[in-house]
Amino acid sequence: MNPYDLLPRFKAQYDANNQEFSISGVVRPQAIDELGPSIALLRDAIGRVRGVLYVNVRRLTQMNNAAFHAFSRIILDACRARPDLKFIVITSSVVGWTSRKFGRLSGIEPNITVEEYDSEFYPGQGFLEEGGFVPILRTQTKMTWRHERAILPRHGMRPGIVMADICCGIGDFAVLVQKEFQPSRIVALDHSRSSLAYARNVAAEFDIKGIEYTYGDASEMLLEENQFDLVTCRHSLQVFNKPELILRELFRICKPGGRVYITNEKNSHCLGEPRADSIQWTYNEVAKLWAHFQMDIELGPKSKRYLTEAGLEDIRVESFMVTNHDGDPQDFADVIAAWENVYAGEMATKRGDTPAFIRRFRQGFQDHIFAALHSKGYAGWPIWVASGRKPL
Template identity: 65%
Template sequence: MRPQTVQEMASAAEVIRRNLDGHSNTVYVNTRRLTHINMTAFNCIAEILSSACKADRQRKIVIVTSSVIAWSAPLFKTLASDEPNLLVEIYDSAFYPGQTFVEDESFIPILRTQTKMTWRHEREILGRHGLRDGLAIADICCGIGDFATLIKRHFNPTRLLALDHSRKSLEYARRVAADFGLTSIEYTYGDASQMLLADNQFDFVTCRHSLQIFDRPDVLLRELYRICKPGGRVYITNEKNSHCLGEPHSESIRWTYDQVARLFSHFDMDVEMGPKSRRLLTDAGFDAIQVETFMVTNLDGDPRDFANMIEAWENVYAGQMAVRRGDPPDFIRRFRQGFKDHVLAALHPKGYAGWPIWAASGRKPY
């Protein structure tokens, strides 16, 4: 909204007034996609909101904004400070249930080790799903950015955008890219469920291990579909944690990973999503869908890497999430034991430990 005069705001102002006048309880004003506004427009809206607040003190007006739009919350909060029945809601302060866990710095070791171990498989898989040199690529929910750096080094994209909602993760990602001398990755702070990106921009869009930690994966898939060019592909990876396995102590390991799935479900996350990938992509409108699975194991390089990953899982899942859920000490001790047995399986000279991943992609129809 950048009008030169208040008269240019007349139609928009009438829409706001009409909707405010038509409701007497709670009215939500959604400004999540209002990226730019000048003071002419803001003052016009402010006058309408203030008048509506004074006209009916029992009515509550809620301005819904996003942390991605830096100016929005401070400006509307200043306005709300003078009107007790005008509130500002930053909807993405914790816009998915597991955000506090995955944005914690203690999660970084998990992400680094996971990418290190999955890349041995994914480098070949990505080619089968249509990734090649010279494409415009977006890595959505990029986390600490290590996957984006690998894409940059091995696939030479013409453009590479990496988006995440964690400022800490993006700061870390920029440092990692700088260490490798990779200066052309566009690290972007944003909400994956409402990206401020134009339609049909990218040839190849990736979203790894992320749909499973959102309570509305269909919303994210619609956004991935929107920013992908017709004929381009969206590539996702997800897990089925209850199928993690190990030997020896297979029973203890199986019990713990069954509990991992239930624990994530408690926080409205689905780490059993892997086999659902085909249905999710189909429902989102993709065609030419490809699905394959691979097993990350302790035999993929140094077994210590696998053990480190499991130890990091234990720290977050048993040390934070189970505690947050309110699980009793006896449960947490048994829960931890399965992780310790999985580490033992990974490091045992005759042992085997596995973590299954589903890789899937779909084409946006022409």
């Protein structure tokens, strides 16, 4: 027997951020016991979700009948036990048999639908802002959440609080906080109507309650003062030319004794091995590019100063490094590719950079992707977390 046949040739995982159970590879067990961990993971996912569970099989290349019936039975039983739950099975036209095989389930249960990846199957999938940056924002949140979920309790997060997430973007952070910590109320505010529409759609699809999505200008919010136990503002002060105006508002709406929590970056400290010199040069240039447009992608280590000058006390600062070892290295590579498209594309062109400069600029991003995907490589992206308490 070929030893390769004894190795696991399929992968099952659950992504709580997307409420998605995925299975990929070749699933041809000789005995159902081989599927035990995957079946347990699917059952656990069903127990956790509300609204919609996505079952992603678009990278499933082979599956024998025993495996198909095992997974199908769990889904069908869940439909009968929980009529409130819907299943959307994501297939691919490239692997046509998956659409035909799983399509049988939709004929049995009305709460099961099958959508091909090439179609608009996912909440907001067809809604792309800034050249398709929405999926990348979701990936970035997934990557940072692995760290922040442990960090947040040290900065005032606890069940039952009233919190505001300012500059909430597409709403992923608010959803994760609601699921993990169960605040009594979350107000999520952003100036982008399209991002808020996306966030509301995801919350509706996933049956997420307790989040109030609000349109507003973070520098002049129509929110009453002294009403939130925790006010968060993530990856946003760095994009404003006058972050002190935002901090003034975060301070105003925070209750005395409550905390203001911010996260920001220092892009020139992005790391990669191999090809470290090329990577370092490019991210130093990213900082200069942002400065040209009056934004500060280096703001992270300056957080204590900004919070202190805003009038906050008991300042707490820590940092973490998102790396290609945290999860799927391809996620990190996808984020870097999106940075390249924006920074070396529209922004560099608008600044008037030469073709020769842009080629070298792009090379650093490509080398960072190479480092992220290399079996012996390392890629890092540093984030600074800081919070301060509003005086009583």
